[in-house]
Amino acid sequence: xxxxxxxxxxxIELIDLANLFGQHDEIEIEHEESKNSTILQDKxxxxxxxxxxxxxxxxxxxxxxxxxxxxxKSLRKKMLKNHLYQTLNKELKMSLPWGSLTGIRPTKLxxxxxxxxxxxxxxxxxxxxxxxxVSTAKAKLVANILKNQKCIIRNDNLIDLYIxxxxxxxxxxxxxxxxxxxxxxxxxxxxxxLDCLEKELSAVKQIIADKAYxxxxxxxxxxxxxxxxxxxxxxxxxxxxxSVDEFTVECGRADTITEEKLDILKKYGVTRISINxxxxxxxxxxxxxxxxxxxxVLQAYSMALEKGFVVNMDMIAGLPQEKFATFKKSxxxxxxxxxxxxxxxxxxxxxxxxxxxxxxxxxxKDVEKMVDYSYKLLSENGYKPYYLYxxxxxxKGLENVGYFRDExxxxxxxxxxxxxxxxxxxxxxxxxxxxxxxxxRIERQHNNKxxxxxxxxxxxxxxxxxxFYK
Numbered sequence: 001x002x003x004x005x006x007x008x009x010x011x012i013e014l015i016d017l018a019n020l021f022g023q024h025d026e027i028e029i030e031h032e033e034s035k036n037s038t039i040l041q042d043k044x045x046x047x048x049x050x051x052x053x054x055x056x057x058x059x060x061x062x063x064x065x066x067x068x069x070x071x072x073k074s075l076r077k078k079m080l081k082n083h084l085y086q087t088l089n090k091e092l093k094m095s096l097p098w099g100s101l102t103g104i105r106p107t108k109l110x111x112x113x114x115x116x117x118x119x120x121x122x123x124x125x126x127x128x129x130x131x132x133x134v135s136t137a138k139a140k141l142v143a144n145i146l147k148n149q150k151c152i153i154r155n156d157n158l159i160d161l162y163i164x165x166x167x168x169x170x171x172x173x174x175x176x177x178x179x180x181x182x183x184x185x186x187x188x189x190x191x192x193x194l195d196c197l198e199k200e201l202s203a204v205k206q207i208i209a210d211k212a213y214x215x216x217x218x219x220x221x222x223x224x225x226x227x228x229x230x231x232x233x234x235x236x237x238x239x240x241x242x243s244v245d246e247f248t249v250e251c252g253r254a255d256t257i258t259e260e261k262l263d264i265l266k267k268y269g270v271t272r273i274s275i276n277x278x279x280x281x282x283x284x285x286x287x288x289x290x291x292x293x294x295x296x297v298l299q300a301y302s303m304a305l306e307k308g309f310v311v312n313m314d315m316i317a318g319l320p321q322e323k324f325a326t327f328k329k330s331x332x333x334x335x336x337x338x339x340x341x342x343x344x345x346x347x348x349x350x351x352x353x354x355x356x357x358x359x360x361x362x363x364x365k366d367v368e369k370m371v372d373y374s375y376k377l378l379s380e381n382g383y384k385p386y387y388l389y390x391x392x393x394x395x396k397g398l399e400n401v402g403y404f405r406d407e408x409x410x411x412x413x414x415x416x417x418x419x420x421x422x423x424x425x426x427x428x429x430x431x432x433x434x435x436x437x438x439x440x441r442i443e444r445q446h447n448n449k450x451x452x453x454x455x456x457x458x459x460x461x462x463x464x465x466x467x468f469y470k
Contacts, residue, residue, distance in 0.1 A: 002028040016102045017081055020397040021088050022364075026050040029087070033080075038063040042080060044087040055091065059083040078131075085133055096397050097368070099133030104390045106134075106399075107145050108418050112440075121146070141375070141385060141401070148386040148404075151411050152420050153216075154437040159208070160415050161218045161242065163197065164427035165225040166451065169253055172278075173289045174316070176350030178429050178449045179223045185451065190228070193428070193451050194235055196458045200426050201239050203462045207424070207469045215242040216421065217412040219249075226251035230260050237268035245271070246411050252276035252314070254300040255292040262307045272341075272410065275300050276314035280330040284319050301337055310408050313339045317370035318347035318362050318395045327370045335381055340408040342383060344374045346398035348391040367395040378403050387413045424469075428454035432468065443468070 001024045003015055018029070030045040041060040048054070061079055063072065078100075085100035103109060110128065113119045119127040124146060128139035166179045167190065182190070208215065218240055226249070228236065240247075249265055251257050251273045265273065277297045279285060285292060304311050313334060317327060334342065346367060362370075375385070383403040387410075390399045402413055415421040416433075419442055425432040432445045445468045447461055448454040454461065 001025065004028070004030045013077070013081060013102055014084055016392060017084055017100060018088060019393075020096050020098075020102075021092055021094055024092065027091070029084075031084075038065060040076070040079070042083045044084065046087060046091050057083075057087045057090065059086070082132070089133075095133070095135070097135045097138050098390070098397055098399070099128075099135070101132050101134060101390075105417060105419070106138075106142050106390065107149075107388055110142055111146065111418060137372070138399075141388070145385050145388055145401075148384050148409070149414050149418065151409060151414060152418060154420050156422065156435065156437055157212060157214055158216045159213045159422040159424055160412050161204075161215050161240075162412075162416075162423055162425045162430060163201075163218070163220045163236070163240070164425065164430040164447075165220060165222040165228065165236075166427070166429050167222060167227050168224045169227050169256060170289055170291055173287075174319070174347060174349075176348075177223070180451055182227050187229075189451065190232060192455055194232060196455045197236065197427055198239055199458055200462055200465070203465060204424055204426060205241075207466065211469060213422070215244055217246040217248070217415070218242060218244050219247075219412045221248075221250045222252075224251070224253045224256055225249055226253070226256040226261060230258070230264055233261055234264045234268070237264065237270070240268070244269070248272040248274070248312075248410065248412060250274045251300070251304075253290070253292055254297040257300040257303070259303055262303055262309070266307050266309070270309070272310040272312065273304060274312040274314065275304060275339075276312075277330070277334070278314060278316045279319055279322065279326070280333045281322065281326050284322055284326070287320055298337075301339070310340045312341035312343060312402075312410065313337070314343045314345060315374070316345045316347055317374065317398075318367035320361055322362060324366050324369050324373070328373065331374060331377055335377070338405075340405060341410060342378060342403045343400065344371065344378075344403070345400045346371055346394045346396070348394045350393060361395070364396045367398065371398050375401070382406075386410075387417045389417050432465065434468065 001018050001021065003018050026049045028047045028049060032043040034041045039060055040063060041058065044057045046055045067075065081100045089095055110124055114121050124143040125139040128134040128142060129136060166177065167182050167185060168179045169182055171179065171181060247270045249270050252275065254275055257275065275297065277294065278290065280294050282294055301311060315330060315334060382405050385401050386404050387402040388399055402410065416423055419433065419435060422435045423433045425447065428447060428451045429449045430447045434443045445464065448457050
């Protein structure tokens with residue numbers, strides 16, 4: 001689908017929205033904007049290059065002169081996207097589950113609107129349907145999640161600590177993260193990376209002391225942190241001396257989990273781990289490049305429960321060649337295991353991944369059926385949704401949802417998705433977010449993405465981090 005628009009600043013978002021309607025190469029859209037006093041007018045001309053037909057859609061709305069320039073800009077973007085959505089909805093006779101919304105954090109958008117007094121909390125679902133054409137089911141999902149996020153505390157002295165280990169045993173074909181294969185990286189480089197992590201963490205500890213920050217949660221992600229050897233894992237954990245009630249380590253690949261590693265995690269206060277099967281179909285696991293058996297997943301999970309960890313397990317809807325029946329069977333196995341947290345991801349197709357659009361994928365209808373089924377099934381079995389985010393190029397424009405049972409929410413996930421607390425990121429590819437709750441603004445700082453660049457620039461990274469938190 002080709003889009004021509006003179007609204008240059010919004011072009012990317014318009015294209016993102018249009019792409020959610022699918023690949024329609026024969027459709028071309030031209031946009032014109034005009035202003036008469038306080039009336040703004042949009043005109044979308046839709047051309048069908050195959051049939052030669054041309055249609056014009058016009059919209060107008062009254063500007064609110066009481067709004068600031070920034071508020072006007074935000075409103076203008078919303079209206080323009082709404083108008084484009086309406087145009088494509090009429091032209092292609094298609095609706096999208098998330099309507100005209102393209103951002104990754106629908107719940108944050110709504111929370112901000114509530115806090116600004118723009119909508120009432122008890123009218124969230126109705127507002128999403130009316131203002132952004134969100135489907136009834138997704139609007140109710142957002143309202144439900146907001147009710148379950150009871151642990152939010154807006155306090156500029158509370159922070160979350162994130163440590164990134166961008167290393168994996170192998171690369172999954174759908175993965176777009178910058179992650180190094182352990183075999184290609186080598187143990188010498190891993191040790192050098194840990195040296196640099198220790199150096200950065202030492203500087204961060206001083207920042208925390210100087211700013212009188214209180215560490216609320218710690219999270220070691222990646223990558224697959226459990227790919228480290230037992231001694232390397234202990235070395236890393238020894239660096240983290242903060243006392244917290246929630247400490248998560250991602251151990252997504254069951255083939256990296258041993259009883260000895262779990263004992264080390266427990267020794268240093270880790271409370272929560274992730275063991276991510278993605279699917280319980282062995283043929284699919286082989287197809288997507290995960291060299292692990294379902295038996296290994298079950299064994300790792302059993303050991304984790306015996307050690308007393310809170311466990312999260314991820315599943316992916318829309319994996320290549322998987323049918324709904326296969327996904328349904330995997331969900332049945334997952335429910336038998338009954339983990340504390342479950343995250344249902346919708347497959348996202350990224351340029352940096354080995355999996356491409358032209359490869360055999362499930363249909364939009366099937367992936368939507370999978371996501372809807374998971375919500376219904378988990379809700380019927382005592383799970384509640386507690387955080388949500390979206391990514392570009394997710395099949396059918398769908399979402400990722402985290403579920404919990406028995407009050408086992410992951411505070412870090414909520415803090416980071418809702419952007420209510422400062423996050424200090426440590427390691428290659430880690431991002432720090434400094435949240436100023438009173439001013440309602442966020443500043444971001446990125447570390448070098450690749451391990452080699454990170455290690456070469458560690459002193460510069462530390463200097464920049466000190467200035468960032470000054």
